[in-house]
Amino acid sequence: MFGHWLQNRPFALEIAGSEWAYPIVQAIHFTGLSIWVGTSVIVDFSLLGAGRKSSTSLHLSEALFIWNWIGFAIAVTGGFLLFSVSAETYLVNLAFLTKLGLLIPLGLALHIVIQQKAPAWENASETPRIAKVAGIAELLVWFCVVTAAVLIPYAG
Amino acid sequence: MLLHICGWLQDNAFIAAINGTAWTAAGLEIVHYFSMFILVGAMLIVDLRVLGLVGRRQDATQLAGLLFPWVWISLAFNFVSGFLMFAGSAVSYYRNDVFYDKIGIILLAIAANIVVHQKVRKWGQLPAMPASAKLAAFISIGLWIGAIIAGVEVPALTGVG
Numbered sequence: 001m002f003g004h005w006l007q008n009r010p011f012a013l014e015i016a017g018s019e020w021a022y023p024i025v026q027a028i029h030f031t032g033l034s035i036w037v038g039t040s041v042i043v044d045f046s047l048l049g050a051g052r053k054s055s056t057s058l059h060l061s062e063a064l065f066i067w068n069w070i071g072f073a074i075a076v077t078g079g080f081l082l083f084s085v086s087a088e089t090y091l092v093n094l095a096f097l098t099k100l101g102l103l104i105p106l107g108l109a110l111h112i113v114i115q116q117k118a119p120a121w122e123n124a125s126e127t128p129r130i131a132k133v134a135g136i137a138e139l140l141v142w143f144c145v146v147t148a149a150v151l152i153p154y155a156g
Numbered sequence: 157m158l159l160h161i162c163g164w165l166q167d168n169a170f171i172a173a174i175n176g177t178a179w180t181a182a183g184l185e186i187v188h189y190f191s192m193f194i195l196v197g198a199m200l201i202v203d204l205r206v207l208g209l210v211g212r213r214q215d216a217t218q219l220a221g222l223l224f225p226w227v228w229i230s231l232a233f234n235f236v237s238g239f240l241m242f243a244g245s246a247v248s249y250y251r252n253d254v255f256y257d258k259i260g261i262i263l264l265a266i267a268a269n270i271v272v273h274q275k276v277r278k279w280g281q282l283p284a285m286p287a288s289a290k291l292a293a294f295i296s297i298g299l300w301i302g303a304i305i306a307g308v309e310v311p312a313l314t315g316v317g
Contacts, residue, residue, distance in 0.1 A: 019313075022312065023312035026308040030192075030307075031301055034197045034200065035200060038201065041197075042222075042223065059214070063214045063219070067201065150185045154178060
């Protein structure tokens with residue numbers, strides 16, 4: 001129902017019918033993802049201790065905060081437009097449903113927790129173990145999100 | 157000559173197997189996307205710092221020092237996974253103009269990365285980022301976004317990949 005309604009909106013039909021619009025929307029989604037995933041997992045990597053020696057006074061999570069969420073907003077906008085082009089197909093695709101219903105909420109929840117705790121973790125002389133566990137967990141979840149996304153055409 | 161090499165690559169048993177098996181083919185795509193996000197994300201952050209749009213209170217040299225290892229590590233993963241996917245359909249890519257555009261843009265983007273990497277220490281010591289630094293960072297951002305656009309245009313316009 002919702003899928004049928006959405007994919008028959010004028011903007012969705014416009015994107016579906018144009019040779020250029022669809023790849024451009026894809027590029028918007030990927031650019032947003034580069035900013036979002038890049039800024040998120042680099043904080044995770046630094047919590048794991050990679051590249052930490054040279055950056056003891058660097059408040060990475062804080063510094064990247066705004067661009068992190070700008071990237072997320074761009075990725076969601078592009079992603080929503082891609083979804084709207086063939087909403088009905090996506091809504092019955094197991095890989096897509098796992099990605100959107102399970103993995104992304106999990107990744108977001110973890111991400112927000114890490115973002116709130118990161119300043120304290122970054123200030124500690126020794127990164128606490130819980131920070132490392134959280135960092136690895138977030139990395140894994142976003143890797144799974146990419147995996148689910150790549151599997152969408154296979155699962156269709 | 158080049159076409160001959162492409163044909164040989166494509167017929168290589170290992171390359172054919174890795175691209176012909178669903179889970180390894182999907183694995184290559186996953187590695188290619190994930191490493192691309194880290195590569196482009198890390199590089200854009202360095203560029204945005206040079207432009208003064210991110211982390212102004214952070215030391216530019218320090219931030220670049222932290223991010224550049226990820227730029228080059230993820231580029232290595234991105235190149236290997238990309239090369240294996242290219243090799244699987246090398247003959248089609250050999251005849252694909254949009255693919256040449258993509259590779260050309262990426263080579264220019266990598267050149268811009270090298271410039272920024274080599275100069276950022278010097279720029280960071282100056283009281284303000286010089287105009288040439290901002291230009292280089294701006295070009296780098298444009299090239300990476302261009303690389304993504306060219307990347308999605310390869311399958312969209314030519315049906316290869």
